[in-house]
Amino acid sequence: MCGVFAISSADINNAGEKVIEGLKKLEYRGYDSWGVATSHEMKKEVGKISCATVVFKEDSKAIGHSRWATHGGVTSENSHPHTYKTVTLVHNGIFENYLSAKNRLLQKGEKFLSDTDSEVIAHLIQEQLDLSHTPETAIQNVSQSITGRFSIVVMIEGVEEIFVARRGSPLIIGRGKGELSKTTFIASDIPAFLEYTNVVNYIDDDEMAIISNESVQFYNLLSGEEIEKRNIEVSWKEEVADKGDYNHFMIKEIFDQKQSLMSAINHTEEEIQEFISVLQSGNGVYMVACGTAHKACIAAEYYFSQIAGRKINVVPASEMPAFERFINNKTVLFAVSQSGETADILEVLEFGKKRGAKVISITNVESSSIARISQNHLPLRAGKEKAVASTKATTSQMALLLLLAYADNNRLNEGRLVLQSLASSVNDLLNPRYEEYIKSVAETLHDCRNIFIIGRNSLFPMALESAIKIMEVSYIHAQGFAAGEMKHGPIALIEKGTPCIVLGCDSETISNAMELKSRGAKIIGVSNKNNILFDQWLKIPSAGTAISIASLLPIQILSYYLATLRGLNPDMPRNLAKSVTVK
Numbered sequence: 001m002c003g004v005f006a007i008s009s010a011d012i013n014n015a016g017e018k019v020i021e022g023l024k025k026l027e028y029r030g031y032d033s034w035g036v037a038t039s040h041e042m043k044k045e046v047g048k049i050s051c052a053t054v055v056f057k058e059d060s061k062a063i064g065h066s067r068w069a070t071h072g073g074v075t076s077e078n079s080h081p082h083t084y085k086t087v088t089l090v091h092n093g094i095f096e097n098y099l100s101a102k103n104r105l106l107q108k109g110e111k112f113l114s115d116t117d118s119e120v121i122a123h124l125i126q127e128q129l130d131l132s133h134t135p136e137t138a139i140q141n142v143s144q145s146i147t148g149r150f151s152i153v154v155m156i157e158g159v160e161e162i163f164v165a166r167r168g169s170p171l172i173i174g175r176g177k178g179e180l181s182k183t184t185f186i187a188s189d190i191p192a193f194l195e196y197t198n199v200v201n202y203i204d205d206d207e208m209a210i211i212s213n214e215s216v217q218f219y220n221l222l223s224g225e226e227i228e229k230r231n232i233e234v235s236w237k238e239e240v241a242d243k244g245d246y247n248h249f250m251i252k253e254i255f256d257q258k259q260s261l262m263s264a265i266n267h268t269e270e271e272i273q274e275f276i277s278v279l280q281s282g283n284g285v286y287m288v289a290c291g292t293a294h295k296a297c298i299a300a301e302y303y304f305s306q307i308a309g310r311k312i313n314v315v316p317a318s319e320m321p322a323f324e325r326f327i328n329n330k331t332v333l334f335a336v337s338q339s340g341e342t343a344d345i346l347e348v349l350e351f352g353k354k355r356g357a358k359v360i361s362i363t364n365v366e367s368s369s370i371a372r373i374s375q376n377h378l379p380l381r382a383g384k385e386k387a388v389a390s391t392k393a394t395t396s397q398m399a400l401l402l403l404l405a406y407a408d409n410n411r412l413n414e415g416r417l418v419l420q421s422l423a424s425s426v427n428d429l430l431n432p433r434y435e436e437y438i439k440s441v442a443e444t445l446h447d448c449r450n451i452f453i454i455g456r457n458s459l460f461p462m463a464l465e466s467a468i469k470i471m472e473v474s475y476i477h478a479q480g481f482a483a484g485e486m487k488h489g490p491i492a493l494i495e496k497g498t499p500c501i502v503l504g505c506d507s508e509t510i511s512n513a514m515e516l517k518s519r520g521a522k523i524i525g526v527s528n529k530n531n532i533l534f535d536q537w538l539k540i541p542s543a544g545t546a547i548s549i550a551s552l553l554p555i556q557i558l559s560y561y562l563a564t565l566r567g568l569n570p571d572m573p574r575n576l577a578k579s580v581t582v583k
């Protein structure tokens with residue numbers, strides 16, 4: 001979370017404005033507030049950086065930050081950069097032991113302007129400089145005293161270089177070329193500088209870099225030894241963040257599923273087999289993911305069980321510590337993530353690697369940290385997903401996971417046929433008439449207070465995912481249950497008119513729907529066939545084993561319209577960020 005972007009240049013003198021432009025491309029990482037410091041100026045504001053138009057005095061150096069608040073409220077004082085005497089820095093991550101350091105500094109009489117953990121880092125670096133340490137030693141010493149995941153970018157008054165350090169939170173150097181050969185970019189993600197260069201150096205954990213106009217030097221943060229880094233050319237083209245004729249990225253990305261499902265399953269047989277052979281080589285597979293991706297993994301638990309006869313353990317990454325004792329050199333850790341940067345997942349994978357576990361992953365962002373630490377990785381190729389609520393990446397994850405389940409049972413071609421047929425029906429389904437119809441259903445629901453969703457089998461995780469989607473963009477309370485579980489408690493909440501979305505129309509699910517209807521629920525059915533019980537019906541294609549994927553499409557559109565009809569911006573829901581790089 002939090003977008004970090006900085007420029008050091010001998011070629012340009014509008015670094016401040018350029019940093020603002022780059023930060024706008026990282027806004028998905030956090031949009032509570034922003035700030036930019038050049039060598040001579042500091043500007044900070046609460047709100048989204050996409051709305052900022054700021055002019056700076058000429059400068060060839062600037063560091064900036066778009067914030068997702070962790071420590072301290074959303075105020076301009078808490079926005080980065082933070083300055084203490086000669087040190088100005090931006091920080092992404094969490095400085096876990098900051099309170100003890102802050103208390104010590106307070107006792108020394110130092111004053112703090114913010115409630116953040118980040119400001120304490122500026123004080124600690126200054127303390128080291130005051131002890132006559134060089135900036136690099138100061139940053140090394142401070143980094144060693146910090147626990148938690150972080151990346152920092154530091155400017156020091158009177159010092160030409162910019163200093164960066166990383167442990168856990170992503171940081172990438174972009175090497176300017178051509179007219180910008182004496183320009184270096186530092187960012188938490190490549191899109192910030194991709195319009196200028198595709199040549200990068202990845203800073204890995206416990207590494208630092210010193211960036212001057214002439215050179216970039218890399219060091220081990222613990223030993224101080226210099227490190228050689230290869231220049232890597234990334235194949236990304238700058239994907240123009242263009243909504244086209246759509247009002248929001250979310251609805252555009254929902255419609256992108258006309259193509260993205262096919263891209264997800266287009267891996268060669270060799271790539272799939274190689275991946276599966278690692279999965280099969282383990283004695284216990286743990287799938288780790290968060291949020292929506294975790295629900296895709298629960299769906300995969302059903303796919304692997306029913307198609308391949310394999311038991312997969314699915315655990316939300318943040319809960320994995322409770323199962324750590326089962327991770328050893330025979331375990332396969334299988335990570336699923338859109339961004340590939342989610343801190344909770346990275347922590348599990350790093351722990352697993354230390355225990356000798358094999359790490360495999362599927363991510364949408366191909367150059368992500370998760371992709372890079374995996375022994376085997378398959379990209380989703382869904383295209384950039386910009387809206388905070390995941391839609392096309394989710395169905396791509398599920399499509400690829402379903403294909404892998406077939407491959408695990410030596411039925412790769414059969415799996416491809418199921419998914420190609422799904423992709424073609426999705427292509428027909430997603431049309432303006434369908435969208436209009438679902439909007440009309442949203443009009444009947446947008447002022448309700450609660451929505452319940454039920455599903456059975458692989459539609460149970462879709463009930464959970466539907467609830468996430470509805471809640472995060474419309475702020476309507478929604479909850480998903482295994483269809484058979486409703487009567488074990490939650491049915492007490494059903495009153496006359498309570499909207500209940502029923503995924504599927506098999507006889508058992510319909511019996512459960514009947515139990516709800518008998519207590520006054522309004523039933524919105526999502527299935528390939530209509531049913532007399534349904535007050536409203538969201539039609540989906542017959543999709544066989546891919547029914548879970550098909551069922552999500554109308555829910556995504558419904559969630560989108562529930563948000564817009566309530567006057568909300570579904571692309572940037574409150575309190576959220578696209579890439580969750582803090583624990």
Ligand code: F6R
Pocket residue numbers: 290291292293294336337338339340341342388389390391468469472578579580
């Ligand atoms: C919800 C959503 C989140 C993410 C979760 C994990 O729509 O997108 O729940 O699924 O934050 O993110 P990734 O997939 O990037 O690891």
